[in-house]
Amino acid sequence: MISFKNVNKWYGDLHVLNKIDLEVAQGEVVVVCGPSGSGKSTLIRCINRLEPIQEGELIVDNMNVHDKKANMTQIRAEIGFIFQSFNLYPHMTALGNVTIAPIRVRKIQKEEAEKLGRETLTRVGLGDRINNYPAQLSGGQQQRVAIARGLCMNPKIMLFDEPTSALDPEMIGEVLDVMRDLAEGGMTMIVVTHEMGFAREVANRVVFMDEGKIIEVAPPNDFFTNPQTERGKAFLSSILSH
Amino acid sequence: MWGFYFQELMHSLPFFLKGVWMTVAVAGLSLLAGTIIGFIAGIIRAGRNKILRAIIGAWVDLIRGTPFLVQVFIIFFILPSAGIELEAFPAAVIALSNLTASFICEIVVSGILAVPKGQREAATASGLSQYQQLRFIVLPQAMRTIMPPLVGQYVLLVKDSSVVSAIGVVDITRVGWLTVQRIPEGMMVFGLVGLLYFAICYPMINLSGYLERRMTVVTTKL
Numbered sequence: 001m002i003s004f005k006n007v008n009k010w011y012g013d014l015h016v017l018n019k020i021d022l023e024v025a026q027g028e029v030v031v032v033c034g035p036s037g038s039g040k041s042t043l044i045r046c047i048n049r050l051e052p053i054q055e056g057e058l059i060v061d062n063m064n065v066h067d068k069k070a071n072m073t074q075i076r077a078e079i080g081f082i083f084q085s086f087n088l089y090p091h092m093t094a095l096g097n098v099t100i101a102p103i104r105v106r107k108i109q110k111e112e113a114e115k116l117g118r119e120t121l122t123r124v125g126l127g128d129r130i131n132n133y134p135a136q137l138s139g140g141q142q143q144r145v146a147i148a149r150g151l152c153m154n155p156k157i158m159l160f161d162e163p164t165s166a167l168d169p170e171m172i173g174e175v176l177d178v179m180r181d182l183a184e185g186g187m188t189m190i191v192v193t194h195e196m197g198f199a200r201e202v203a204n205r206v207v208f209m210d211e212g213k214i215i216e217v218a219p220p221n222d223f224f225t226n227p228q229t230e231r232g233k234a235f236l237s238s239i240l241s242h
Numbered sequence: 243m244w245g246f247y248f249q250e251l252m253h254s255l256p257f258f259l260k261g262v263w264m265t266v267a268v269a270g271l272s273l274l275a276g277t278i279i280g281f282i283a284g285i286i287r288a289g290r291n292k293i294l295r296a297i298i299g300a301w302v303d304l305i306r307g308t309p310f311l312v313q314v315f316i317i318f319f320i321l322p323s324a325g326i327e328l329e330a331f332p333a334a335v336i337a338l339s340n341l342t343a344s345f346i347c348e349i350v351v352s353g354i355l356a357v358p359k360g361q362r363e364a365a366t367a368s369g370l371s372q373y374q375q376l377r378f379i380v381l382p383q384a385m386r387t388i389m390p391p392l393v394g395q396y397v398l399l400v401k402d403s404s405v406v407s408a409i410g411v412v413d414i415t416r417v418g419w420l421t422v423q424r425i426p427e428g429m430m431v432f433g434l435v436g437l438l439y440f441a442i443c444y445p446m447i448n449l450s451g452y453l454e455r456r457m458t459v460v461t462t463k464l
């Protein structure tokens with residue numbers, strides 16, 4: 001579904017993605033973790049070309065994302081992207097937020113899109129918040145609207161960039177629950193997160209990154225109980241110690 | 243004597259109303275053209291094309307860095323030597339539109355740049371085109387920042403329009419100049435001139451203040 005082949009990216013002298021090779025199969029849930037500045041966010045932002053890559057090949061759903069001729073509208077329509085800071089449109093209601101792309105990009109009729117929007121918002125537990133503006137919602141609710149916004153495009157892939165990092169602790173659970181449901185429904189997901197409980201429970205594989213490189217790829221149980229690298233051990237002890 | 247001049251001035255009122263009409267015509271047309279050009283220039287200047295950005299930036303600096311009276315003279319007196327003859331009225335509208343557009347351009351740029359980057363990223367990620375992002379996501383949010391100074395700029399436009407009296411456009415100011423030659427009570431004549439400008443501008447000042455309060459409330463709510 002997603003295939004990185006020897007992908008390299010630099011910000012000036014900084015080698016943010018260093019020879020990345022990674023295959024993600026359909027229906028797979030991959031958690032990406034690592035210290036800050038390790039390139040995790042950049043890795044997933046390249047998948048829908050929010051960031052360009054300088055070398056290598058990145059294939060998503062049989063389309064070469066970084067080909068200049070690539071139809072990015074089509075590729076992006078197939079990929080939901082969830083941001084750490086939600087990025088809901090503040091001038092639109094929850095329903096407006098989730099229906100704008102289906103109407104404008106998928107060219108679905110407004111009535112049909114609104115029906116889909118209501119169903120999707122209900123699915124993430126916000127059936128009673130349809131006409132609220134983002135400012136009237138809690139952080140957890142906003143992030144669930146953002147997930148619904150992604151889902152309304154009926155994407156093949158969902159990418160999550162630290163979806164719970166900006167949330168108050170008591171709201172993390174409601175967002176992770178929605179993500180867990182998605183994973184169980186067979187969605188292909190790449191999740192950048194520090195929620196190791198979620199990773200352990202839901203992920204098929206954990207990718208550990210440091211300094212732009214993939215250091216380890218392993219099933220969560222193996223990675224958490226028996227990391228193969230020193231850096232992996234050091235990272236785990238630093239996040240598990242508090 | 244004062245009473246006599248006052249009566250004379252009252253007899254000149256229709257002349258003053260013609261001046262008001264001319265001021266409204268010059269300012270109104272310039273407002274329309276300046277807004278359209280200013281928004282287009284601002285959207286381009288907030289965009290990606292470095293060359294266009296630099297060209298518009300140079301134009302804005304040039305217009306903001308020279309006196310408006312000089313700009314009016316260049317358009318009215320100097321362009322004819324290059325073969326472009328203009329009547330006073332179109333010359334005034336062109337000069338004033340140009341001035342207003344350059345200021346509105348900067349207002350639009352700061353409005354667009356005030357929209358958080360994440361808004362565009364979210365719109366890009368969902369597949370919206372550049373145009374759709376601007377139309378549905380960026381501009382509606384930027385308008386909150388743009389509206390109060392925009393109306394403020396319109397007030398300045400009405401007042402700046404008095405400068406075009408210098409090339410013979412018979413606006414309120416020019417009517418004042420002409421009248422004061424018959425009625426040598428400068429205080430009285432230009433008092434009326436000031437009052438007429440104020441009557442046009444005051445509702446706009448109130449509108450600007452109202453928008454500022456309203457937009458601030460909305461923004462903090464969000």
